[in-house]
Amino acid sequence: MNPSRPEPVQVVKHRRDAALRGLLSGVPYIAYLGIQFDRRGDELTAILPFDEKLIGNPALPALHGGVTAAFLEVAAIIELAWGSMWDEMEAGRVDPVADMGKVRLPKTIDFTVDYLRSGLPRDAYARARINRSGRRYASVHVEAWQDNRSRLFAQGTGHFLMPPALGASGE
């Protein structure tokens, strides 16, 4: 904990990327949908690359409403888990490799999706904003877009039950 000497950038990036990978790699459904995350510092953007199996209306064609809901929900859950482990990870109290197996993801209590326009057959992006995160409950808003950041195709709000903090010993 000597603040006078900043860590080398490779060390910082390696730690954060490893932790994010660890968070995602344990969830088969995230891999099944093909959802990836782009990280800039602590900011995450969820990416859903287009795939034929995500289509819900073949006539248009358009993304399945359930896929959109799942994409938003995954973006919210990962943002919450990421946000709650960030301080512990940066302080070196959580090992981004060895401790990832212990990470418990937040549980969805409810989730509401607004479908603003039909999801086009191309990549989609989502960013989540934590509006309130207490010890037990959290409220998250998610926005999803495709070609234009300002033209959302869906947004969602959800409430989540938070798992015990990683650093918390038995509390």
Place this chain on the structure above:
Amino acid sequence: MTDIIRIARQFIEAIPHARALGMAFESLGDGKAVISMPYDPRFVGDPATGVIHGGAVSALMDTASGAAVMCHPTGPTSTATLDLRIDYFRAATPGQAITARAECYHVTRSVAFVRVTATDEDAARPVAAATGAFTLDRPRKETA
């Protein structure tokens, strides 16, 4: 009536994502639809417990709701989700299929209001429930 059911069935079976999740009809008709989804390890959300991800349950409930709209007696030609609010009650039991029962409880000229419940083999204790509003495209009136 049978024509409406046939159209609704074709509509759902033509949905790539419904096929991808292995969804199958249990029953359909009169603004109600029952669709089931088998347990599949690829759809797991929590590897520690093997519980199916809420998103897959949402996709099932959304599909069942759309099917319920499509088989409404007014004979809609297409539908899309306007909004869906999902409540998660408990984790689905790993290894068990999930069944969604959806019902159009009110329709206007352009909107259908749907409620849907998802259960595993313990039908007395639902896994999740949702309510949604769906767009409704009516068939064009035939000129006599």
